[in-house]
Amino acid sequence: MRGFDEDLLMIPGPTFVPDSTLRVMSRQMINHRGKKFGEMLTECTENLKKVFRTKNDLFILTCSGTGAMEAAISNIIEDGDKILCPVYGKFSERFKLIVEAFGGKPIELPVEWGDIPQPELLEEALDREKNVKAVTITQNETSTGVRVPLEEISKVVKKHNALLVVDTISSMGGDYIPVDGLKIDLCVSGSQKCFSLPPGLAFISVSEEAWEVIRRTKRRAFYFSLPAYLESYKKNPPEQPYTPALTFYYALQNSLRLLLEEGLDNVISRHRKVAQATREAIKALELELFPKREENCSVTVTAVRIPNGVSDKDLREHMQKEYGILISGGQSKLKGKIFRIGHMGCVTDKEILTTIYALEQSLKKLGQRVEIGAGLEAAIKVFK
Ligand SMILES: Cc1ncc(COP(=O)(O)O)c(C=O)c1O
Structure with missing residues (x-):
């Protein structure tokens, strides 16, 4: 039996989804441009900021984690822009592929799989290349099981005035990743890992330095346009530019309450x-x-x-x-x-x-x- x-x-x-989260997903639809949704969006956004340990803007996207990676890159990139991409597994390689897809020039730094990119390697590349717009790091490389310490890397990236773009899709919520403390400019995560939610939502935080670059960037994403998300969030009640996956917001609201309740x-x-x-x-x-x-x-x-x-x-x-x-x-x-x-x-x-x-x-x-x-x-x- x-x-x-x-x-x-x-x-x-x-990952498995707690029963209480599964139950709230059977709730009826609500108006996604109404007060009720606005309140739920605000609660989810504020609670996510607690998990990310950030005061930066943070947006919830209806997509899997890769969508948030694409949002991070496509909002800051213009043709020929240099982006430094250490590659030490399947997901760090994905950043390189996204940069290519959006017309940027990835500077690939190959690292043995199972190892992590060392700050010295990044420093040398940043000194050599000049005008690198951003550095991409996969904080938790799920394909090799490594975790990248970000303290020194962040110092090197900031010293060279580049943006720090970090994928925490398989770690945010389970690992200690203080976004503001580490000066991460664009930090992305996804619902189906440490948040114990079904796949379908992704999260992205945006620093003031990142906004400066985004505002200057002419060529931009449409569905994932971050200025569009900001504009909608500022409305009263706050909303999303396009129809959000409401059912997943019910789940997110519950899961964040569970996380904060546990501490x-x-x-x-x-x-x-x-x-x-x-x-x-x-x-x-x-x-x-x-x-x-x-x-x-x-x-x-x-x-x-x-x-x-x-x-x-x-x-x-x-x-x-x-x-x-x-x-x-x-x-x-x-x-x-x-x-x-x-x-x-x-x-x-x-x-x-x-x-x-x-x-x-x-x-x-x-x-x-x-x-x-x-x-x-x-x-x-x-x-x-
Ligand atoms: C570190 C990391 N980055 C990116 C992704 C891709 O996320 P998704 O499959 O949600 O698009 C994954 C998925 O396993 C991942 O573990």
Whole structure:
């Protein structure tokens, strides 16, 4: 007998959505240009600013995370503009592709996958290139499981008068990313990761320095025009330029209330603890973390090298079939080389311990020499 319809989602997004959030999504439609929506939009925007730890303008877009990445680039770019794009995984590479698509000149800085871009590398490139308009950073590179510390990078970027554009799609809400403290000019995130929402909304914060560039930029996005979002938000009641996905706003309002009720710092500690427990389990099972240095491991997704003698497909299939647990494989050039455990959103010790149990059992079943219980014991120690 099976008690749940769906497999346990331990992939790096979409994540499980709390029951109370699912319930509010069945509410009736309201006028998207009326007072009720204005109040909901204001509450969601103000609460998102708390999560982003920013006083900057912040907008909610009806799209997935990539839409917000596109909004960040398309609002600041003109033909031939130089944008520095360190590439150290699939999502940092996406910034480069968006810059190209909008007629900019990406200056690609290749970094070994599993490693992070060092501030010195950026400094050297910024000194060499001159007139770089912006630098793109993926704070949490979901494809490799690394987390990029932003303090030094931000100083280097600001010293060169460039804008700092940061993707926090798979980390905002689960990791500590103070947008104002780090002087991030355009910070983007998405609904289906740490916010425990369905895919469909994205968020973008805009600093005063970014507005100066946006105001000067002639060629601009239409659907994602940030000045259009600002103008609509200033109306009474505040609204969105185009019809917003109302159902997702009901969900967002609920999810932000849940996050604030738990306390942002508590949410971050929970993510850190779950991530640490996962890493301890992986090491105890004598598996190898994919990031080059453990201090650069993400707090929302753990990437692990596939051990010799097991196929990534078999491992994932076994975990799903026998235990109803879904984990992810590698993407692009890491396909078949790593597996990834997502631990973001409403994930707790309960879900991660179940996952580690299933991992141990599956590896054993597939012929690996693992000490059953070693991973669980190491993980449990972290929660004690
Ligand atoms: C770091 C990062 N950036 C961008 C994206 C793309 O977001 P979306 O699929 O919501 O467009 C993802 C999705 O996994 C991501 O993890």
